[in-house]
Amino acid sequence: MKKTMRLERWLPVALVAGILAVWEWQVSAGRMSALFFPAPSTIAATFARLLTTCVLPANIVATLSRVFVGLALGAIPGLILGLAMGSSSRLRAVFDPLIAALHPLPKIAVLPLIMIIFGIGETSKVVVVAIACFFPMLISTAAGVRQIHPIYFEVAENYGGRLLQVFTRVVLPGSLPLVLSGLRLALNTALLLAIAVELVSAREGLGSMIWFAWETLRTEELYATLATTAALGISFNIVVQYLTAKLVPWQVEREG
């Protein structure tokens, strides 16, 4: 058992290391175009340079601030409306069709409209991220409340629970697992949208770096920036996973 576990853990690492080694070797042997596929060592050197000259950190901060401001502006209202909609069938009847109509729209497509309304500055970018975060948070939260077994509400009522008590002791903890998966979706969406917006219209941020690297054909910078973006996405997921393990101890085992 333990041996296979260890093997499964190391296999992906070995696989990636193997691919990188072959890549490096093929480029140095001149069998692969260094323009399209710069050697991993070149990319690493570029990465180090971008890091030490503060180009990368500054752009990471720009992207992250869009992600988190957008997340706060979108996910918090999504959470609140989701809790309300999950609890009230009347609210659902009002908002469900609206959401069904708006949710499928690719959010990057509303950027021009948002720029007409909010101008071409920072506000528009954050607003688009916020709109994109709003929906996954709302939908997951409402589903989280709705999947709470009615028996738990009956228990609370039976013991004389008041509305606020029912909310804090049943609705919130009962929906928390799906709220957190909503948060994960919202974070991923926020990163996606922040990068997309930056590709199109920003002067700083990882997305604009990617675009700039393409326009000037600095492939090694392109790779370094892509790797950074991927690392951000992965660390978001790790953070939410950690949060989930901390906040939802009653579900950890079931997932494992």
Next chain:
Amino acid sequence: MRFECHNLCKVYLTRDGSVTALDGVTFAAEQEEFVCIVGPSGCGKTTLLKLIAGLLEPTVGRITFDSDAADGRLRSALVFQEHGVFPWMTVLDNVAFGLEMQGVGRQDRYARARAFIRKVGLSAFANNYPHELSVGMRQRVGIARAFVADPQVLLMDEPFGSLDAQTKLVLQEELLRIWKDNRKLVVYVTHDIEEAVLLADRVLVMSGRPGRIREEIQVPLGRPRNLSDRERPEVVEVKLRIWGMLEDEVRQGLEMPT
């Protein structure tokens, strides 16, 4: 404390019509009495308990009682058939839940909850979550929670229905032991006749759907009780009588020729 059900009827409205679950249930129960209700599956036993608990409104009929609560409701604690304990609370918080809803402070309610957690033998699990417990242990949590809240009426809906025979016996004895020290009115639903005569002072036999009380039977046993009591001739006779009535109902329910 005494409560009376007068002609309780409950009709559920569903998408394709209505279901009459109860049709004129009348009975009374006294302080410190242990009443068992037996009836075939789907005859409205859970519905009846929820009406008494005030979780449902009767379509017709009423329940009278003398309340000691400020809002005039009957203070009851319902132990559910299953899934009654909150998965997101530890055993301690689950058991203290009723007190928490009553506004009892943390220290006090934990102390009182711990006392009952000890009585159901779960002291070692006070800080565990329900998913770490067996089904039987979870039902003990539900029972402890009900006793701690110190209700006027304890309502139990087949609390041991999904347990194996041995566990069931152990928990039945445990329940009687706790009840001996905390005498209160218990209305206990089951479809297990053995269980009914072992636990109850009085057994109410329900008819098949729509449910009503078909017969009331006094159990000819004193207390404390032990396992061998169930084999006494007068008890066997009572069991056979109940079984005869239920068999009729079940047959009618299955629409089989007699």
